[in-house]
Amino acid sequence: MIDVESVTVRFGDHTALHEARFTVAEGEFVCLVGRNGSGKTTLLRLLAGLAEPGTGRVRVAGHTATDLAARTVRGFVQAEPPLYDYLTVREQLAFVCRLHGTDVATALERLAHTVLADRHDALVRELSLGMRKQLGLVTATVHDPALVLMDEPANALDATAVTTLRETVRDWHAQKRTVVLCTHDLAWADDLADRLLVLQHGRLVHDVRLADETVTAALRRLGATGALTRPEPTTAEPAP
Ligand SMILES: Nc1ncnc2c1ncn2[C@@H]1O[C@H](COP(=O)(O)OP(=O)(O)OP(=O)(O)O)[C@@H](O)[C@H]1O
CATH class of the missing domain: 3.40.50.300 (P-loop containing nucleotide triphosphate hydrolases)
Incomplete structure (x- = not known):
């Protein structure tokens, strides 16, 4: 590999x-x-x-x-996730899913067990560091x-x-x-x-x-x- x-x-x-x-x-x-x-x-x-x-x-x-x-x-889960501050959580995932041709609903489901489960419409810039890290991990791996x-x-x-x-x-x-x-x-x-x-x-x-x-x-x-x-x-x- x-x-x-x-x-x-x-x-x-x-x-x-x-x-x-x-x-x-x-x-x-x-x-x-x-x-x-x-x-x-x-x-x-x-x-x-x-x-x-x-x-x-x-x-x-x-x-x-x-x-x-x-x-x-390959997916790269970076120490400081490269996210777009002025997108919502849902838009951030939709953008990356579109690049990879994957399903945003599946990506959103991966947030179900995180503190972002009910924050899909929050702006990325409003998230705490821990929240950004969790979104960064899902974002980096939407394409499995x-x-x-x-x-x-x-x-x-x-x-x-x-x-x-x-x-x-x-x-x-x-x-x-x-x-x-x-x-x-x-x-x-x-x-x-x-x-x-x-x-x-x-x-x-x-x-x-x-x-x-x-x-x-x-x-x-x-x-x-x-x-x-x-x-x-x-x-x-x-x-x-
Ligand atoms: N863009 C850069 N310009 C100049 N020096 C750099 C740059 N990136 C890394 N370095 C230097 O290269 C060396 C290795 O850095 P690197 O970030 O890979 O270390 P690391 O093992 O990941 O450290 P840490 O555990 O602190 O994250 C360091 O001496 C660092 O100062």
Whole structure:
């Protein structure tokens, strides 16, 4: 599903990604972890086709990641959802559904278990951050993409919304969709991933298949819990 070949990204003198290379098979659930500034969002943006690598190649489902053909395959749940402030919730979804040729009624149903269930006519600019995040998740996935990329999807969500998010993500995994989750907060997703990628200063330093191990347990074993929002108090090792 994903093929990243020798990818380097530079911002001026700063190298945000150094020679990253990995593949992700269809149906894998990958957790991408690293400390602030380690290059996670830069990598997700490449996979989402929102940026091009300086050198190397990024392919999604056999397409160059920036090709239009890759758009139908993939959904990107961004940390700050790109929404239109002066549309209503219903209009926002209708707009995106029209782009993808999907049904807006189905998209609205996906808000049924959220605080937006009775806010379809509210303007996006009137929504709280947590509400925007929930609308952003539905907006990014109206086309039921085979690959879902997520950047800190649980930030700003209340406990009920996090439970709904967890169930949604678990369903995607059960449906054999490919998921790449980038987060510092593993409280809700620790046992979901079957593979862990760790970035450090723009380098992919660990690529671990998890089997029965949780992400936190693997990070503890690797001495890399500094990437988490809430490393356990017993963690004595220095952060990478
Ligand atoms: N548009 C940009 N211009 C200049 N530098 C950038 C730009 N985007 C990212 N960077 C730099 O690239 C590095 C990686 O940034 P990135 O946002 O990918 O990190 P991250 O791992 O997602 O961090 P965080 O956990 O804080 O979200 C950082 O040093 C950042 O300052």
